[in-house]
Amino acid sequence: MKIVVLDGYTCNPGDLSWDMFKEFGTIEVHDRTPESEVISRVKDAEVAFTNKTKLTKEVLLAAKKLKLIVVLAAGYDVVDIVTAKELGITVCNTPAYGSKGVGQMVFAHILEITNNVGLHSDSVKKGEWSSNVDWCYWHKRIIDLSGKKIGIIGYGNIGKEVAKIAEGFSMEVLPYDTNLNISLDEVFKQSDIITLHCPLIPETKEIINKQNIAKMKKGVIIINASRGPLVNEKDLVDAVKSGHVYAAGVDVITVEPPTEVTEYIACDGINITPHIAWASTNSRSNIINIAYNNVKAFTKGDSQNVVNK
Numbered sequence: 001m002k003i004v005v006l007d008g009y010t011c012n013p014g015d016l017s018w019d020m021f022k023e024f025g026t027i028e029v030h031d032r033t034p035e036s037e038v039i040s041r042v043k044d045a046e047v048a049f050t051n052k053t054k055l056t057k058e059v060l061l062a063a064k065k066l067k068l069i070v071v072l073a074a075g076y077d078v079v080d081i082v083t084a085k086e087l088g089i090t091v092c093n094t095p096a097y098g099s100k101g102v103g104q105m106v107f108a109h110i111l112e113i114t115n116n117v118g119l120h121s122d123s124v125k126k127g128e129w130s131s132n133v134d135w136c137y138w139h140k141r142i143i144d145l146s147g148k149k150i151g152i153i154g155y156g157n158i159g160k161e162v163a164k165i166a167e168g169f170s171m172e173v174l175p176y177d178t179n180l181n182i183s184l185d186e187v188f189k190q191s192d193i194i195t196l197h198c199p200l201i202p203e204t205k206e207i208i209n210k211q212n213i214a215k216m217k218k219g220v221i222i223i224n225a226s227r228g229p230l231v232n233e234k235d236l237v238d239a240v241k242s243g244h245v246y247a248a249g250v251d252v253i254t255v256e257p258p259t260e261v262t263e264y265i266a267c268d269g270i271n272i273t274p275h276i277a278w279a280s281t282n283s284r285s286n287i288i289n290i291a292y293n294n295v296k297a298f299t300k301g302d303s304q305n306v307v308n309k
Contacts, residue, residue, distance in 0.1 A: 001025035002065075003295070004045040006033040006053040011072050011284050020292050024299060042066060047295060050078060057083040068092070068298050070291045071307075073278075075199075075227075081308035090298060092305040094290040096157050098283030103161035105277035106195055106225050109249025112271060113221055114143035146170040151191030153207070154198030154226065155180065162195055188215040193223065200227035210235040219246045225277040228252040233264040240269040251277040 009031035021027045042063045051072040071093045155177040163173045176187045209232040239245040297304040
């Protein structure tokens with residue numbers, strides 16, 4: 001069996017190993033695969049791993065030997081799963097690999113916004129504490145999380161992990177999902193902090209927009225560690241500049257990587273990290289282990305984590 005990894009660098013830039021897959025045959029690892037080379041790299045493979053490299057209908061039709069696709073992520077929109085099913089190609093994802101890491105990043109953003117660690121550390125390094133007449137100072141207010149209401153939009157594995165952390169800070173959790181009793185409007189209305197953990201579907205695209213922001217408390221904090229297009233970026237910039245939104249912390253944006261420094265990226269009051277909530281060593285190791293188990297199960301005729309049944 002030949003396994004080809006089309007874009008392995010982000011998952012494993014060299015600190016982990018692909019060697020476990022050699023038990024199934026040969027493995028060919030590419031850090032990245034440009035669109036022009038996808039077909040040539042998968043045409044002789046029985047198994048293909050992808051993270052962000054698109055496996056379109058054209059690619060799948062050319063991949064005559066392909067039997068299994070493993071997406072090195074929970075989301076699998078990079079694969080034409082309809083065509084894959086028609087061709088008898090099994091598509092598996094790697095779910096629930098990093099809920100704890102994403103939850104940690106959510107609170108890294110929340111704590112940076114509420115405690116301003118970076119701002120004050122920089123000020124100390126510039127000598128402001130040394131020249132201060134008082135024994136302490138602060139440039140922005142410090143906000144207690146205890147007693148604050150956190151609205152969690154999307155209450156799957158990650159949303160529940162965020163809730164556990166929030167409860168450790170004595171926060172009140174307002175979870176929203178389609179099978180829960182609280183309405184989305186109530187979450188918008190009551191929450192001091194809103195964090196997004198829902199899938200990107202037509203109903204949730206730009207769920208953070210000027211109409212919904214208007215329903216929120218003045219001074220709300222918004223966190224997005226899910227999908228960039230859940231936020232209308234212009235509307236969020238306007239809300240931060242007006243002061244209706246106190247601050248935002250985002251790990252994802254609409255276009256990744258950005259082609260330029262946009263108004264959204266440059267906006268004071270919006271902290272942005274480069275899509276790294278998933279990227280702890282433990283989380284990335286979990287992805288590789290789940291992928292291994294996906295391949296192993298497939299070879300035994302008992303596929304797991306199949307998304308195109």
